Amino acid sequence: LAAMNPDICRERENATFNTETLTNMLDGSAEKTRRRREIESLVINDPDFQHDDPNFMSRSERYDAAVKKSSQMIMKLRDYGISDPEEIYFYKRCVHRGFSEPLDLHLGMFLTTLLNQASPTQLDTFFTPAWNLEIVGTYAQTELGHGTHIRKLETTATYDPSTQEFVLNCPTVSSIKWWPGGLGKTSNHAIVLAQLYTLGKCHGLHAFIVPIRCMKTHQPLPGVTVGDIGPKFGFEEVDNGYLKLENVRIPRENMLMKYAQVEPDGSYLKPPSDKLTYGTMVFIRAMIVGESARALSKSCTIAIRYSAVRHQSELRPGEPEPQILDYQAQQYKLFPLLAAAYAFTFVGQYMSDTYHRITGHINQGDFSQLPELHALAAGLKAFTTWTANAGIEVCRMACGGHGYLCCSGLPDIYVTFTPTCTYEGENTVMMLQTARFLVKCYRQAREGQQLSGTVSYLNEQQRLQPQPVSSRPTVVNINDLASLVEAYKLRAAKLVEVAAKSLQGELQRSISQEDAWNNSSIELVRASDAHCHYVVVELFAAKLSEISDTAVHSVLNTLALLYALHGITLNSGDFLQAGLLSVPQLSQITQRIKALLVEIRPNAVALVDSFDYNDEMLNSVLGRYDGNVYESMFEWAKRSPLNRTEVHESYYKYMKPLRSKL
Ligand SMILES: CCCCCCCCCCCCCCCCCC(=O)SCCNC(=O)CCNC(=O)[C@H](O)C(C)(C)COP(=O)(O)OP(=O)(O)OC[C@H]1O[C@@H](n2cnc3c(N)ncnc32)[C@H](O)[C@@H]1OP(=O)(O)O
Numbered sequence: 061l062a063a064m065n066p067d068i069c070r071e072r073e074n075a076t077f078n079t080e081t082l083t084n085m086l087d088g089s090a091e092k093t094r095r096r097r098e099i100e101s102l103v104i105n106d107p108d109f110q111h112d113d114p115n116f117m118s119r120s121e122r123y124d125a126a127v128k129k130s131s132q133m134i135m136k137l138r139d140y141g142i143s144d145p146e147e148i149y150f151y152k153r154c155v156h157r158g159f160s161e162p163l164d165l166h167l168g169m170f171l172t173t174l175l176n177q178a179s180p181t182q183l184d185t186f187f188t189p190a191w192n193l194e195i196v197g198t199y200a201q202t203e204l205g206h207g208t209h210i211r212k213l214e215t216t217a218t219y220d221p222s223t224q225e226f227v228l229n230c231p232t233v234s235s236i237k238w239w240p241g242g243l244g245k246t247s248n249h250a251i252v253l254a255q256l257y258t259l260g261k262c263h264g265l266h267a268f269i270v271p272i273r274c275m276k277t278h279q280p281l282p283g284v285t286v287g288d289i290g291p292k293f294g295f296e297e298v299d300n301g302y303l304k305l306e307n308v309r310i311p312r313e314n315m316l317m318k319y320a321q322v323e324p325d326g327s328y329l330k331p332p333s334d335k336l337t338y339g340t341m342v343f344i345r346a347m348i349v350g351e352s353a354r355a356l357s358k359s360c361t362i363a364i365r366y367s368a369v370r371h372q373s374e375l376r377p378g379e380p381e382p383q384i385l386d387y388q389a390q391q392y393k394l395f396p397l398l399a400a401a402y403a404f405t406f407v408g409q410y411m412s413d414t415y416h417r418i419t420g421h422i423n424q425g426d427f428s429q430l431p432e433l434h435a436l437a438a439g440l441k442a443f444t445t446w447t448a449n450a451g452i453e454v455c456r457m458a459c460g461g462h463g464y465l466c467c468s469g470l471p472d473i474y475v476t477f478t479p480t481c482t483y484e485g486e487n488t489v490m491m492l493q494t495a496r497f498l499v500k501c502y503r504q505a506r507e508g509q510q511l512s513g514t515v516s517y518l519n520e521q522q523r524l525q526p527q528p529v530s531s532r533p534t535v536v537n538i539n540d541l542a543s544l545v546e547a548y549k550l551r552a553a554k555l556v557e558v559a560a561k562s563l564q565g566e567l568q569r570s571i572s573q574e575d576a577w578n579n580s581s582i583e584l585v586r587a588s589d590a591h592c593h594y595v596v597v598e599l600f601a602a603k604l605s606e607i608s609d610t611a612v613h614s615v616l617n618t619l620a621l622l623y624a625l626h627g628i629t630l631n632s633g634d635f636l637q638a639g640l641l642s643v644p645q646l647s648q649i650t651q652r653i654k655a656l657l658v659e660i661r662p663n664a665v666a667l668v669d670s671f672d673y674n675d676e677m678l679n680s681v682l683g684r685y686d687g688n689v690y691e692s693m694f695e696w697a698k699r700s701p702l703n704r705t706e707v708h709e710s711y712y713k714y715m716k717p718l719r720s721k722l
Pocket residue numbers: 145148149164165167168169171199201202207208209210211241335338339341342344430431434483484485486489493496497500
C-alpha cells in the first residue's frame with residue numbers, strides 16, 4: 061500500500077476544527093453517522109457489489125450489471141431488515157455508486173404514488189406485490205409531444221360501464237409515452253397519466269395502474285408497444301422507454317382513487333384539489349434539492365483534494381511549484397462552490413422536513429399549505445440544480461486536463477446530474493410557477509392580507525415604498541451575516557415588485573393576462589431566483605445558530621459569509637439598483653471575499669473530508685482520500701480495453717495494407 065500523499069496529510073493537520081464533529085452535524089448526530097457508515101460498509105465489503113468499471117462496458121452490459129445489482133440489493137435489504145426509506149437510500153446510493161438505475165422510478169415514484177394516491181383497498185392490492193418486486197413499475201407521464209404542459213397530454217382512459225373497465229389509448233404519435241425510467245425493459249407495470257373520459261365527459265389528468273408486460277413471461281401484453289428510447293447523454297444504466305397503448309383494458313379498480321373516483325356506473329367524484337395528482341412530482345422536486353448538494357459536494361471533494369496534491373507553475377521565482385490550491389484564482393473558483401454545497405445541504409434538509417411536515421397536514425385533510433410547498437419545491441429545485449450543474453463543470457475544469465478523464469469521476473457526475481435541470485419540471489417553467497405564487501402573494505399583501513412563511517417579507521412591501529434611492533441609507537453591513545440576509549430579503553422584495561409592476565404595466569396596455577405574463581417572464585424568473593437566493597442565505601444563517609461547537613461554527617460562519625458576499629457580486633446590479641449597496645462597497649466586498657478565501661484555505665480539505673464520501677462512492681482517481689492520484693491514474697489507463705493487446709487489430713486491417721499501397 062502506498063503511503064498517504066504528504067501534501068494532503070499536511071492539509072489535514074492544519075485544519076482548525078474537528079472533521080468528525082462536522083460530519084456528525086451534517087448527518088444529524090454521531091449515531092446517524094455511525095449507522096450510515098455501517099450501511100455503506102455492508103455494500104463496500106460485499107463481494108457481490110465489487111464492480112467492473114462501467115467506463116469499459118457497453119450500454120447493454122451496463123444495464124445488465126445494474127439490474128443484477130438492483131436485484132441483489134433488494135434481496136439483501138430484506139436480509140438485513142433495512143426498511144427505513146433514508147437507510148434504503150444510503151444503501152442504494154452506495155450499490156450504484158451514484159448512478160441512476162433501472163429501479164429508481166419504481167422506488168422513487170411508483171411506490172410513492174401508490175402510497176399517496178391509492179385508496180386503502182388499492183394499497184392492500186398493489187403495495188405488497190410492488191414492495192416484493194412482483195410488480196415493477198414506473199411513472200409514465202411525459203409524451204413525445206408534451207413534458208411540461210401536462211394538461212395537454214393526449215393519452216386517454218375512457219370508462220366503459222358495461223365491463224367496468226377503462227380503455228387506454230395513445231391515439232397519435234405525439235401521445236406516445238416517452239422518457240419514463242425503467243419503462244423500456246424493466247417494468248411490468250406503469251402508472252400512466254391519462255385524460256379521464258367517463259359518460260362522454262373529460263375530467264382531466266388522472267393516474268392509472270396499467271399492466272404492460274406478462275407477469276410470467278415478461279412479454280409485452282396485447283395492445284402494448286414498449287421499448288428503450290436509445291442512448292442518451294448519460295443515464296446509461298437506465299432503460300428510459302416508450303409506450304404506446306392501443307385499446308388496453310384495465311379494471312375500474314386500477315384508477316388511483318384516494319381523491320378522485322369513478323363509480324361503477326361511470327359517475328365521477330371530484331378530488332378536494334385537482335393538484336393532488338401532481339403530488340409525486342413535488343416529492344421528487346424536494347428530494348432533488350438534496351441531490352444538488354450531493355452532486356456539488358462530491359465535485360468539490362474531487363477538485364479540492366486534487367488541487368491540494370497538484371503542483372503547477374511558479375508562484376515565486378526559484379521556489380518549488382506551489383499546490384494549485386494556493387492560487388487565488390483557483391480558490392475563487394472552488395471555495396464559493398464549497399460554500400454553496402454546504403448551503404444546499406442545509407436547504408436539502410429543510411426541504412425534506414418541510415415536505416414531510418406539510419404532507420402530514422395534507423393527509424389530515426388540510427390543503428392550505430400546498431401552494432407554498434409547491435412554490436418552494438419548484439423554485440428551490442430549479443435554483444439549486446442550476447447552480448450545482450454549472451458548479452460541477454467549474455470543478456471539472458479546475459482539474460485541468462485530468463478532469464476530462466472519466467476516471468476523474470466528474471464527467472459521470474455531470475451527465476447523471478444535469479437532467480435534474482430538465483426532469484421533474486423544466487427549471488425555467490418551475491421558476492415561473494414560483495413566480496406565480498410570489499405575484500399572488502404580493503397582491504394579497506398589497507390588499508392588506510397578512511402573509512406567513514417564507515413570503516412574509518412581502519408584508520413589509522408598503523414600508524419600503526417610494527423613497528428615492530439616493531436618500532436611503534445603504535442597508536448592508538458586509539461583515540454581518542444578519543445584515544446580508546436582510547439585504548437578500550429586500551432584493552427579493554424589490555424584484556417581486558418589479559415583476560408585479562411589469563405585469564401591471566403590460567395589462568395597462570390592454571393585452572391579455574397571458575400575453576402580459578409572457579412579456580414579463582424575464583422579470584418573473586429573476587424574482588423567483590432572488591426569492592430562492594434569499595431563502596438559501598436565510599437557511600444557512602439559521603443553521604449557524606444551531607451549532608454549539610465553536611470551531612465548527614467559526615468555519616461555517618466564514619463559508620456563509622462567502623456564500624452571501626459572492627452571490628452579491630454575481631448580482632451586484634440588483635443590489636445597486638435597489639439601493640441596498642453603494643458602489644464603494646462593491647470593492648470592499650471584493651477585498652472581504654479575498655480575506656475569506658485566505659481564511660478558508662487551511663480548512664478546505666477538512667471541509668470536503670467532512671462530507672465523508674468514501675473512495676468507493678466517490679469513484680475518482682483525483683479525489684482519492686490518500687491523494688495518490690498519478691499512480692492510480694496509470695493503473696486505470698492500463699485497464700482500458702484498447703490496451704488489451706499491444707497491437708490493435710485495426711493496425712493489421714487498415715494501416716498496414718495502406719502502407720504497402722502508398
Ligand atoms: C421507499 C424507498 C425509497 C428510496 C428512495 C428511492 C429514490 C429513487 C430516486 C428517484 C429518482 C427519480 C428520478 C426522477 C426522474 C424524472 C421523472 C420525471 O421527470 S416525471 C415527469 C415530471 N414532469 C413534470 O414535472 C411536468 C412539469 N409540469 C407541471 O408540473 C405542470 O404542467 C405545471 C406546474 C407546469 C403547470 O400545471 P397546470 O396544471 O397547467 O397549472 P397552472 O400553471 O395553470 O397552475 C394552476 C394552479 O396549480 C398550482 N400547481 C401547479 N402544480 C402544482 C403542484 N405540484 N402542487 C400544488 N399546486 C400546483 C399552481 O400553483 C396554480 O395555482 P393557482 O395560482 O391557480 O393558485
